Amino acid sequence: MRGNHVVAEAAIRAGCRFYFGYPITPQNETPEYMAAALSKLKDGVFIQAESELAAINMVIGGSMAGVRVMTSSSSPGISLKQEGISYLAALELPAVIVNMCRGGPGLGNIAPAQSDYFQATRGGGHGDYRNIVLAPSSCQELAELTMEAFDLADIYRIPVIILADGMLGQMMEPVEFPDHKNPKKLSPKDWALTGAKGRPGRVIRSLILDPVLEEEHNWKLMRKYERIQKKEVRYETFLLGDAKMAVVAFGTAARIAKGAVQKVREQGLKVGLLRPISLWPFPEKVLVELGKRVKLFFVFEMNMGQMVEDVRIALGRDGDIHFYGRPGGVVPTPLEISRIISSHYLRKRL
């Protein structure tokens, strides 16, 4: 199944019946799948909005009404959604937003890239806030993480971003959809706008004119973010047990890096891979632990160096951290990456 279709099918299996979006390559197969599939469901709603701005605001409306709702886009469209994502964060509304990232800045191109890491993990719009950001690296994971994204969004009342790229969106792989069970933790949406039947009117708003109260709201969000940082860190390790050098990469870059690690292992180099799956919350503690026994780090990203900043924050000044990036939609081969890994490794005489 194609990655973009996997996202759509997974969303429907997770109980999402509302999709609002605007076409942009390389993710068009998601809205196309949604249009066909949701029209067959009696409670399904698909709208091709007039813009990403409109789409994200339809998402806000749907979310206010208490339903599971999703939008998807790619980099330039995600930029347009940022105002709405800031509102989702402020209003504490659950929503799932998929970014099949492409080369940028500007119109850039339609090739796979990871250049929206900062935008996704730092909030992206105005104000002090975070989104949960999940980075799949296969179609199977696109399915699992998309389904999980809806649960996380509901549990924490937060926008969840699936940050993938054009490669994952276009790639075809066999997928087994897990059975979706609603987690027990889900409490009823007693905050949703449904009409004030037998109760006073309910208000969902983000305007808080009194700075002291706005500060309080910010701290409330912060405490939620701290809970998420404690509980929702996700990552994969590969051959790190005896490793003297660790490669850190996410998403498509991690797939390439895995191939590269296997190649250098064949040459007898003790190299492993850490793949952050949740980009926010970032697996900082895992890196700190790893830094106690591994002295050489190599970060590879399909951008000019974004996640590497989080690695530097985690490891501090002592970390011997090297970076290699290919921005602009260029996808290097495992061979290219393996050569750079082994040259660092050998130079260090590990």
Add this chain to the structure above:
Amino acid sequence: MKKVFSRPRSLRKVPFHYCPGCGHSIIHRLVAEVIDEMGLREITIGVPPAGCAVLAYFYFDFDMGESPHGRGTALATGLKRALPDRLVFTYQGDGDIAAIGTAETIHTANRGENITALFINNACYGMTGGQMAPTTLLGQNTTTSPGGREGLRDGYPIRLSEMLALTDGSAYIERTAVNSPVNIRKTKKAIAKGFKVQMDGLGFSLIEIVSPCPTNWRMSSHEACQWIEKEIIQYYPLGVIKDVTKRGQGC
């Protein structure tokens, strides 16, 4: 003693913060009265704008969800699609609906989205301090059209309601004013009609309400009401612009 005038159930016991003579207070009351009279309070969801009426949710006692500036009709679309049997309305200023939110408004109307937009035309940006709005009249002084609005420099006052009437999805569009008791009564009827059209599932309805902003017009309330009569209504004629419930009327 017989009670002949009281606070509508749909209004909270909170004094309005609007300036003296502002049309928002009158319109809020009309909306609350209509919702009460139609028995819709328990199924109503309102969407206030960014604008002077952003605090509308402190006054209305039914469910309200805040919208980013201009995106009210898109947000209401999401709400209404999720809850098709509720009454969903937006409350938007002229800057909100006819400048930053024009695209959303036109496409919501064009989709025949079954919501009602209340479009408060006060010929300026009230909240941000009286800047030029898309509805500011030619020659009208505002803080960003000093010396008066000039068409070829600043653009012409836009007739959004007439534009929306051209979309096949719009069902009912009327322009009213709240500058006199007669016009206030007509406005109430128009709001009721808009809500009825929505509850009957006929498509997009919009009531444009010409409303005084004495503060930014730098007039007394009385002068503001007269200025609406003499100037605004000349450019923005009142009346039904489109009504699909009456064949042959409108455009």
